[in-house]
Amino acid sequence: MIKLENLTKVYQGGQKEAVHELNLEIDKGEICVLVGPSGCGKTTTLKMINRLIEPTSGKIFIDGVNAVQQDKNKLRRKIGYVIQQIGLFPHMTVKENIATVPQLLNWDPKKVDMRVEELLNLIGLDVSENIDKYPHELSGGQKQRVGVARAMAADPPIMLMDEPFGAVDPITRSDLQNELLRLQKSIKKTICFVTHDIDEAIKMGDKIAIMYEGELIQYDSPKKLLFNPKNEFVEDFIGSDRGLKVLNLMKIEEIMDKNFKSVEITDDCDQVLKKIEQSTRSSILVTDQENKLIGYVNFKRLKEHKKNKWCDFIKEIPVIEENASLKDGLNKMIENDIILLPVVDRSCRLQAIVTMDRLKSYISNKYIK
Amino acid sequence: MLIELWHIFIEDGIVLIIEHLQLVGVAVLSAIIIAVPLGILLSRDFMRKYNHKIIAFFNIAQGLPSLVIIALILPLLGVGFLPAVTALTIYALLPIVRNTMAGLNGVQPDVVEAALGMGMTPLQVLYKIEIPLAFPVIIAGIQTAAVISVGTAVVSNLIGAGGLGQMIFTGLAMFDSSKILLGSLLSALIAIIIDQLFEILKYRLKVIQY
Numbered sequence: 001m002i003k004l005e006n007l008t009k010v011y012q013g014g015q016k017e018a019v020h021e022l023n024l025e026i027d028k029g030e031i032c033v034l035v036g037p038s039g040c041g042k043t044t045t046l047k048m049i050n051r052l053i054e055p056t057s058g059k060i061f062i063d064g065v066n067a068v069q070q071d072k073n074k075l076r077r078k079i080g081y082v083i084q085q086i087g088l089f090p091h092m093t094v095k096e097n098i099a100t101v102p103q104l105l106n107w108d109p110k111k112v113d114m115r116v117e118e119l120l121n122l123i124g125l126d127v128s129e130n131i132d133k134y135p136h137e138l139s140g141g142q143k144q145r146v147g148v149a150r151a152m153a154a155d156p157p158i159m160l161m162d163e164p165f166g167a168v169d170p171i172t173r174s175d176l177q178n179e180l181l182r183l184q185k186s187i188k189k190t191i192c193f194v195t196h197d198i199d200e201a202i203k204m205g206d207k208i209a210i211m212y213e214g215e216l217i218q219y220d221s222p223k224k225l226l227f228n229p230k231n232e233f234v235e236d237f238i239g240s241d242r243g244l245k246v247l248n249l250m251k252i253e254e255i256m257d258k259n260f261k262s263v264e265i266t267d268d269c270d271q272v273l274k275k276i277e278q279s280t281r282s283s284i285l286v287t288d289q290e291n292k293l294i295g296y297v298n299f300k301r302l303k304e305h306k307k308n309k310w311c312d313f314i315k316e317i318p319v320i321e322e323n324a325s326l327k328d329g330l331n332k333m334i335e336n337d338i339i340l341l342p343v344v345d346r347s348c349r350l351q352a353i354v355t356m357d358r359l360k361s362y363i364s365n366k367y368i369k
Numbered sequence: 370m371l372i373e374l375w376h377i378f379i380e381d382g383i384v385l386i387i388e389h390l391q392l393v394g395v396a397v398l399s400a401i402i403i404a405v406p407l408g409i410l411l412s413r414d415f416m417r418k419y420n421h422k423i424i425a426f427f428n429i430a431q432g433l434p435s436l437v438i439i440a441l442i443l444p445l446l447g448v449g450f451l452p453a454v455t456a457l458t459i460y461a462l463l464p465i466v467r468n469t470m471a472g473l474n475g476v477q478p479d480v481v482e483a484a485l486g487m488g489m490t491p492l493q494v495l496y497k498i499e500i501p502l503a504f505p506v507i508i509a510g511i512q513t514a515a516v517i518s519v520g521t522a523v524v525s526n527l528i529g530a531g532g533l534g535q536m537i538f539t540g541l542a543m544f545d546s547s548k549i550l551l552g553s554l555l556s557a558l559i560a561i562i563i564d565q566l567f568e569i570l571k572y573r574l575k576v577i578q579y
Contacts, residue, residue: 050486052482052485052486072488073488073489073490074488075488076485076486076487076488077487077488078488081483081486081487083479083482083483083486084479085477085479086479086483087477087479087480087481087482087483087484088480088483089480089483089484089498089502090477090480090502091501091502100484100487100489101487101488104487104488104489104493147483150487151487160486
């Protein structure tokens with residue numbers, strides 16, 4: 001856990017405080033993203049945690065111990081550090097780069113070798129192919145992966161990442177972000193992550209700290225930030241499309257409706273018509289006897305052709321799983337020109353439905369007060 | 370003509386070549402011992418703001434004719450091997466200090482930041498990161514110093530250094546063109562050989578490092 005208390009930094013010769021009495025608590029195993037326009041003090045804050053920048057005043061507690069009183073170098077060996085320019089040592093191989101901190105900590109060489117291989121596997125780089133390469137032989141994405149592996153080498157409980165994916169192309173960036181999120185599920189580090197990109201912040205952060213001119217403006221989960229921006233600055237910074245950004249963060253299960261009607265394929269036509277009439281909708285979902293979704297039938301067409309073989313009118317319908325994002329859900333509705341999506345489990349059993357109306361009203365209720 | 374040159378070479382040449390190499394060798398080694406640490410010191414953070422001025426000074430000093438330095442040494446230290454080596458050393462300091470500083474300043478700041486951020490002490494950053502990365506540039510400085518010293522060593526015979534300068538100056542005094550020719554050719558040859566040896570060394574370093 002990291003706790004910053006009244007942290008202040010005034011640069012030599014500087015008139016203004018780069019960081020002003022900052023109070024922030026980062027819980028264990030969480031990703032906290034510091035975000036804000038350039039010059040807001042986010043990088044200064046980050047670098048004060050490993051004391052590359054010495055705070056002018058205030059305290060930094062790491063697991064309850066004041067970092068300001070610790071030996072700088074020992075402190076830093078316990079904190080992984082990743083920077084935008086990566087800073088791989090050009091005269092050292094991938095292996096030597098990754099082994100830097102373990103060697104500083106005088107690990108047994110065999111243990112170092114094992115750790116390097118483990119890390120290369122973890123970040124998805126082929127061991128035999130890459131271990132003896134020099135940094136200039138790697139692609140931008142590979143370099144950044146090695147940078148992350150190097151920071152994690154001695155298994156530090158804390159990682160500081162200063163715009164780690166800022167210098168790679170958008171596709172690689174998105175890959176790296178997903179990989180870090182995937183990694184984080186298993187390594188559960190306490191990560192402090194600096195970016196100026198609010199989308200990256202929303203994607204990566206368990207909590208987001210929005211900073212402006214050295215002050216912490218709002219510190220909340222991404223969802224709270226999007227639903228309840230504290231002031232106009234935060235609102236502007238998040239952007240005018242915050243309603244859309246929320247869609248990314250929310251899961252289908254949060255708005256799905258379990259209270260709905262469906263028919264089984266063995267029902268006869270009258271039963272089907274009756275059920276549709278009972279519901280307020282113009283169509284109804286059809287399942288088999290094991291509750292597996294087959295499709296839907298339209299009331300109008302069924303009535304027109306009132307036949308015993310109503311099954312002929314069943315049409316296919318796209319489905320969604322409950323842990324998909326609302327964005328995926330909305331996308332499917334728009335793409336297929338439908339206003340209702342059946343929610344199914346892994347084996348295609350019908351669980352619930354999501355409707356366009358419900359989606360719209362859920363989001364707008366949060367904003368219209 | 371050729372036979373005459375051969376005779377001079379056998380009689381005096383070999384001894385003088387050895388003397389010449391001793392002069393250059395001792396001078397360049399002492400210059401390295403003084404200049405590299407000095408260059409490191411001058412490139413540290415607390416000196417960084419004076420860097421431009423220091424490098425400008427070294428550039429101007431390098432422009433002084435070697436004869437000036439040799440002439441200045443004479444009243445101070447007299448004549449002989451030691452005063453000559455001292456003059457050569459001073460003259461060889463300049464390119465090494467300048468290149469050491471330039472090499473260290475040329476190390477990417479993000480590489481140093483990453484090293485510090487991982488918990489290397491400033492001393493560890495220096496010998497594990499900065500010096501290895503600056504090494505090719507430092508070597509180039511030593512190369513320049515060595516090649517220049519071969520020529521300066523000829524002139525330093527004026528204060529009794531010996532070496533191939535002795536052959537050339539004797540030749541000049543006696544209007545003996547064979548001695549002048551042989552002395553000049555041999556010192557040029559030594560300069561070229563030293564230069565090429567350093568080229569090979571630099572190439573090797575590049576192959577190892579990158």
